[in-house]
Amino acid sequence: MDTAVHPDIEGSLIEALKQGDSTAYKKAVRGYSPGMLAVARFYLDHSSAEEIVQDCWVTVIDAIHKFEGRSGLKTWLHRIVANRCKNKLRSSKREVATDFSEGLEPELAERFNATGRWDVPPKLKFHESADTLMENGALSDCLDKHLSALPETQRSALMLYEAHQHKSEDVCNILDVSASNLRVLLHRARQKIFLMVETFQETGEC
Amino acid sequence: MLMCRDLAEIASDYIDGELSARQNLSVKMHLMMCQDCRTFIGNLRASTRLMQAHSSGHPDEELLRRIDERISEALKTRRTRDNDEE
Ligand SMILES: [Zn+2]
Numbered sequence: 001m002d003t004a005v006h007p008d009i010e011g012s013l014i015e016a017l018k019q020g021d022s023t024a025y026k027k028a029v030r031g032y033s034p035g036m037l038a039v040a041r042f043y044l045d046h047s048s049a050e051e052i053v054q055d056c057w058v059t060v061i062d063a064i065h066k067f068e069g070r071s072g073l074k075t076w077l078h079r080i081v082a083n084r085c086k087n088k089l090r091s092s093k094r095e096v097a098t099d100f101s102e103g104l105e106p107e108l109a110e111r112f113n114a115t116g117r118w119d120v121p122p123k124l125k126f127h128e129s130a131d132t133l134m135e136n137g138a139l140s141d142c143l144d145k146h147l148s149a150l151p152e153t154q155r156s157a158l159m160l161y162e163a164h165q166h167k168s169e170d171v172c173n174i175l176d177v178s179a180s181n182l183r184v185l186l187h188r189a190r191q192k193i194f195l196m197v198e199t200f201q202e203t204g205e206c
Numbered sequence: 207m208l209m210c211r212d213l214a215e216i217a218s219d220y221i222d223g224e225l226s227a228r229q230n231l232s233v234k235m236h237l238m239m240c241q242d243c244r245t246f247i248g249n250l251r252a253s254t255r256l257m258q259a260h261s262s263g264h265p266d267e268e269l270l271r272r273i274d275e276r277i278s279e280a281l282k283t284r285r286t287r288d289n290d291e292e
Contacts, residue, residue, distance in 0.1 A: 022274075190257070
């Protein structure tokens with residue numbers, strides 16, 4: 001769930017940040033850091049990502065005065081993080097690989113026969129409501145485990161798009177991936193979650 | 207004709223409304239005739255909602271406190287600087 005503030009009160013939060021109100025900063029840090037960390041983790045390992053997020057907050061103190069509100073505060077913060085990460089990578093000459101050519105997860109692709117029909121169709125219907133599913137603590141733990149096992153690129157794209165509700169255009173901008181690559185990243189990640197929930201409902205095991 | 211495998215490949219685009227009108231129609235036709243793919247789409251949709259409801263990758267308290275500290279230091283420096291300028 002996205003913890004960022006509602007747009008209506010975003011304006012007053014920005015004002016308070018410009019005033020240097022430390023309570024407002026505490027609130028903003030808690031609301032926006034999860035998303036910023038998701039962006040940074042797309043590019044960097046865990047500890048470098050945490051460092052970048054810290055550094056970014058310090059630069060925000062000055063930069064906020066130039067914030068004109070053309071994009072939302074969240075998108076603005078995410079861009080700052082992404083730019084810093086890209087600079088850091090440029091200086092260490094590391095490349096981010098984001099190319100995918102196959103649309104299907106191998107584990108799912110195996111379930112079709114040569115004519116393209118289901119060989120092993122989905123057996124069970126998932127519970128309709130995500131809230132009902134999430135009430136299951138074991139499933140929630142299992143989801144955590146699978147999310148952390150996803151390649152970083154897939155996880156970040158998924159988090160920004162699904163959990164932080166960014167528009168795909170913004171995700172492409174922030175992560176520097178093409179629209180078609182983003183579609184593949186999302187689809188691959190969703191298939192993995194689908195396979196995980198299916199196994200969980202069939203066997204009760206993660 | 208659109209096969210089950212083809213549908214599985216473009217399932218996310220269908221869910222997000224990213225298909226062309228023509229592709230969208232052929233998916234809808236297939237779904238009318240194919241129970242397995244209806245279940246698949248429904249389950250993939252549920253997986254997507256599950257992701258949206260799930261919060262993960264939250265920074266730990268320790269990191270948040272470190273950020274608070276660095277911000278309050280920086281704010282102090284800024285205030286001193288502003289006062290000097292006046
Ligand atoms: Zn089918």
